[in-house]
Amino acid sequence: GASSTQSSGSSSGKSSLKVGIAYDVGGRGDHSFNDSAARGLDKATKEFGGTPKELTAKTTDTDQDREQYLDDLASNGYNPVIAVGFAYANALKAEAPKFPKTTFAIVDSVVPGANIDSMSFATPESSYLAGVAAALKSKTGHIGFIGGVDNALIKGFQAGFQQGVTDTKPSDKVTVQYLSTGSDLSGFSSPDKGASAAAGMLSQGIDVVYSAAGSSGTGSIETVAAKKGAWAIGVDSDQYQDPALAKYKNSILTSAVKNVDVAVFDLIQSIHNGKPLTGNNTYNLANGGVSLATSGGFIKDIQPQLDAVTKKIISGQIKVKQTP
């Protein structure tokens, strides 16, 4: 049998921290924000000990189901309870007042409440930087963006990226391709579609491809890697470090990182320290919540330009668009 959860980790003696986390569809291992949240959780568990409890949503879930996940976690003494994904917003609104002593958190959404930590990420900002890097690195002046599913979140990525490219080199052209649409989430899990789209782009002379497409991105990265001189830009986590992509890492120019792990870790740490984080916490370039990865050192040469742009964004001199 599995180790009993009610023991609340007393046997470990290290910590009584009980972290409950409810992932969105895809869950741990989605190569995207769920995964990133999981990393933060893992890091915190390593550091502070305790017993995490992870639940995952399904496509057929209604608000009712999602409320249930949060309820199960909170009513069994988990604190904090982290809801990964904006889809939990309604559920959280209903559940948080029921457990005033528990700290809740939600990723990618703002839910008002005294015991809620709303973590939002300025992904368009990091995508903007990615756009700058792409424009500076592209020899053909033709750049590609592959989105997994054409929802608002990914369109934010697209908006920032396009703006970054055109602000840097107004003559450059960005070609946009989505892999699936609406509630068809297959675009996040179809490397073959990613590969097709990337191949199409390469054949049009595109030499830098940014894919914000979950695990479909592996397909596009792989395809780009097969072409000499072409660059891939990863998303969400530093994909250069991804063991599954080790073979292609030398074609991964950089990744627009969304540090959900940082946010998750911050929250857990704050609970550990007895000073729970709540309120509206935006993770952006300024506080390192989103960033451009530097592993591989491929953007070393353009780092000064990137730093300059970063400063401008932080200072508000550049306003990054949220929608294309």
Place this chain on the structure above:
Amino acid sequence: MELKGITKRFPGVVANHDIDITVRRGIVHALVGENGAGKSTLMKILYGMQKPDEGTIAIDGEQVSFSNPGDAIVRGIGMVHQHFMLADNLTVLENVVLGSEKLHGIGAKARARITEISDAYGLGVRPDVLVEDLGVADRQRVEILKVLYRGARTLILDEPTAVLVPQEVDALFDNLRELKAEGLTVIFISHKLGEVLSVADEITVIRRGTTVGTADPKSITTKQLAELMVGSELPSPETRESTVTDVPMLQVEGLRLTAPDQDGVERTVLDDIALTIHKGEVLGIAGVEGNGQAELVEAIMGMRAPDAGVITLDGQDISRTPTRKRREDGIGYIPEDRHRHGLLLEAPLWENRILGHVTEQPNSKGALLDPAAARRDTERIVAEYDVRTPGIDVTAASLSGGNQQKLIVGREMSHHPKLLIAAHPTRGVDVGAQAQIWDQIRAARREGLAVLLISADLDELIGLSDCLRVMFRGRLVADADPATITPEELGSAMTGASSGHLEHASAAGAVTGTAVSDTASEKAGGED
């Protein structure tokens, strides 16, 4: 070849009960018995398609046990089934070599062999045609060729003549005699006793699943044989007192129907059909199956939309009325294939009683069903029409064919139809039930019912009809007076060999077709 103590039980019936048969080599051995007597089952056992529950089979003194037809084929036994066993979408060649590809492969060698056999027995089979393009007689020859191809020394023919017209039967018998001359053994099943006497060397009679005796074709008459088969005197469909009135009930004029075939090409299946049935009249339609009878029935029922023509029922033009309305207006329908068109096999009897009359009393009130009334009425039908069943909640599938048919007849008659379409009303029905059904049709006719009768049983047709028409390739080509016509003469018209008004010629065998009248049905009606 010796079958001893064969017993075979199916759920609900003992198809074979302790049957003993001995068949000698090189002769034609006939097996006769009424419907459901167990002939086919016995042969399927001999052919390895069914396993006997008890009993043994010995061939040339050696005991054998077949677990599938392949074993029987190896032993030189071949069977032509009662229903064609052909794949329509495969070629003749493919149908023939199927299962015996080891003999000559499936290519040129096989084709050569088929042509060789076909020529040797004058079968005239073309190997590369699709079976669906063949007529019944051709299909029959393909079936025989299949058996010969496998080098069978014993040939089982299960009712091979049921779908053939007399001339084709003669051709078949010529083939059989040739086979016999080559030293082959033929086991031949038929209800048609005349045929049996003409071709068989030995006869075994089966009744209710057991052998009741053997007969010598040289010394026995058809009447004696029939009584042996049935165990009592044979009923007859004769109906001679005329009830025909001159009030037309159904009139069909200029009916034309085209239907697309498998290739999507439009073909004419009914061409310029005209007929009139009066109150109290039975109009019989003779014809080899597939000449448009089924389509005619479906057109009158409204199941197919004709391209041209007017159908009038009791003075009302119903050419465009939907099927349901036609049924409500008084057309009763005993379909050709009761399992496909007449019953819901897995539904209880009382629901089957509703089928086809859901809008009528007592089955429904307004838009709602009235199950209680329907059940009551089902009880009545079961009692009145002698449907043998333990209750009305059993499924239709658990009744025997005859009882299913009685239920259908009872259902249709309960709504007092003005016109009854009876397609093969006694097919697959035992003698007792057959007589009952005939009686019911006669009784209703006396009260003014008009009947369109279609049957492959020429005796039934001649006996029951007031007037006969012959259908050939989608046309009504001939008419005849049932009082004088013989089955042979009718058969000749069914092949298209004669047309017009058929007069009985007393000179034996000579059939002359002389057309006399332009409105044949009226004439026939008047003559009665």
Place this chain on the structure above:
Amino acid sequence: MKKFAKIDKDRLLLGIAAPVLAVVAALVVTALVLLATGKEPFKAFQIMVSYGFKSDSQVFILNEATTYYLAGLAVAIGFRMNLFNIGVDGQYRMGAFFGAVVGGMVTLPSFLEIPLIIVVSMVVAAAWSAIAGFLKVGRGVSEVIATIMLNSIATAVISYLLQPGRLAHLNSNTNSVYTTMLPKSAWFFTMTTNPAAGPIEGFIVIAVLAGVAYWFVLARTRFGFDLRTVGQSESAAEASGVNVKKMIVTSMVISGALAGLVGMPALLNEAHTYSDEFPTGIGFIGIAVALLGRNHPVGIGIGALLWAFLDRTSNWLEFNGYDKEIVGVIQGVIVLCVVIAYEVVRRYGLGRQQRKVGEELAAAASVKKTEAQGAAV
């Protein structure tokens, strides 16, 4: 009369035998899988049962089952006439989407607003489903393939319209795209029996009514009889005067209209808007539920409850260190076992009845014979 009662009782027993057989088989298979992967099966079952019967679980299960039940009904009406409406999924999403759009545009009193939304949803879903019906009767396209394609096309249509600036708004805080929130008058009532357990969604009443209507129409009306007739034998139906083509389109439309109800609990009782998190895939659960319930209104109810129970307990299994995906295995095995068990039992029942009829008739005949002999003597 006694005989019929007996046959009926046998039928009932046989009817129950199949699902019980299947559930037992599924439990055995699941236990084996758990054992093979090094987990303790009996504890898992115990966890499921004890958790599944808690009062808040019961409320949850009822609410979840409401949706599944409606989906099951929608699928079942097609099944009853041998039509495989795989497209309930697309149909309910189309319906709910347009229902939400229309509901967001107008504000009327509840007794008008709610029926308006429901009717719009049913009509749109029915129209979407009718496409497959027309393709089948008009062009001979298999409804299975057509509805699968239509599901994907529905996804495209909705995602086109569900865009800020078209029929939806963007919440930039949440990155969620949603249609105008329904006015309060469109909120369906809820019932609270036990505050701790949460409210029971009022739409369960509609679901029950839909089930009763389903039963009544099929079992008690002429139309239902015609529909069942087509399902049992198309050729017999044609001969009995049913216009089969019309019936195919009609039943696709009815199936679609029922599908239009599927999204209503989520819309009227829960989210009050159609957003990009609106649940998808319920149509496929409907297929499983209809198969479990053998297309019978009560059976579907049991199937829906079972499915919801498994869903509910899967969370708790995950909580207790089991992989909740095991529930997917249980569900798959149950459905497969159920369909096999039904077939086996059906055939056994039919054969048994034929045998019985034969025996009884033979007995009756021999009685008659002896009587006749007695009379002769």
Place this chain on the structure above:
Amino acid sequence: MSTTTTAAPAAKTAPAKAPRTKLSTPVILLIVAGALIAVAAVRAITGARDVTSSGQIGGALQMAVPVGLAGLAGLWSERAGVVNIGLEGMMILGSFFGAWAGWQHGPWIGLLAGVIGGALGGLVHAIATVTFGVDHIVSGVALTLLAQGATEYLAKIWFNTGKAATLGGNPKQSPPIGSVPSITVPGLSPWLAHIEAHHWFLVSDLAGVLGGLITNLSVFTVIAALLFGATYWVLWRTSFGLRLRSCGEAPVAAESLGVDVYRYKYAAVIMSGALAGFGGAFLAMVPAHAYNEGQTGGRGYIGLAAMIFGNWRPGGLAMGAGLFGYTDSLQLRNGGPAAHALLLLLVLLLVLMAAWKFSRKSYRQAVLNAVFAGLLLLWFLMTDTIPSEFVSATPYVATLLVLGLSAQRLRMPKADGKPYRKGQGK
């Protein structure tokens, strides 16, 4: 009836059957040539180069292979009379087991495992439908459900622990699998690419198409193509195939000739599962290098549609799969503009259809087609791209349109989907 004497009457009413319209090789070549010209024209007019580029054709081929294999799988099973809507589930099993063995032992062992995994799914379907006589569609749906549940469960256990996890595996994804070798014809491919680059009308188009077919061709694609040939040969040229097909056309007749129908049905359905498993394994190893949950994305169903489109024949099925692969690849490679160019192609098709209907004297249909063509042309002229949401629906719309236009002329095996019990034939 007039006063004529005897003579064989009315033989003319049932005219002799016209010869079956079979597509001969020259006709097929003509159709292919016509299609190529039409597409070349569309490229010239719209400037959407991807319509005939070698990359597009190569991509189409890669997209077509899994669909084609699924269709081929369906063909085997349905030719033996078993409807297989469980293909999706069998593909899932194929991709899962293929990846599971593949990441550990390389793609070849992976392929084998995928095929075996799919075949196991086929076995279950065969047991349910052949032995127990469950309705084929019901069984297929149930099987897909089971395959989904089982792979999700096993993925969590097999890919998320130990070495697999360190190599990048997780509950939704397997660790990466080594590459499948691919072939490029040296000399010829670059030469064709060179010609293609000139964008000459028709010549470059032809070069693009040929180049796409022979550049960077995965060995698995070659095997899949061979399987099409092999299937044709086995099913239509061997006695095994004859027996198998006879089970789908007339099982009782086959039984009466000593064919063990159950055995052939089992063989066919297991083979069907194996082929679907190959399709799944292909997905996990050629366009991608890992198993991903949800990767099959309904391709099993599309394969079935392709098979129906192909009238239950390998050649037609290949065309159906090709059509799907073509539209899918086109929409992914070049999105809106390319799909927009397809509109023009559709207009051309409808005009041809209208002309044909007109010559066939079905004026209503002709007018209907012409009106549709006009509306589409208007749409084409008024816009220069198609909204991305509809672009991704292109393959489904195309499939539905094509089936709608062709379904009536199709002919499925006569006993397909019908229950068959040994010894119960009448």
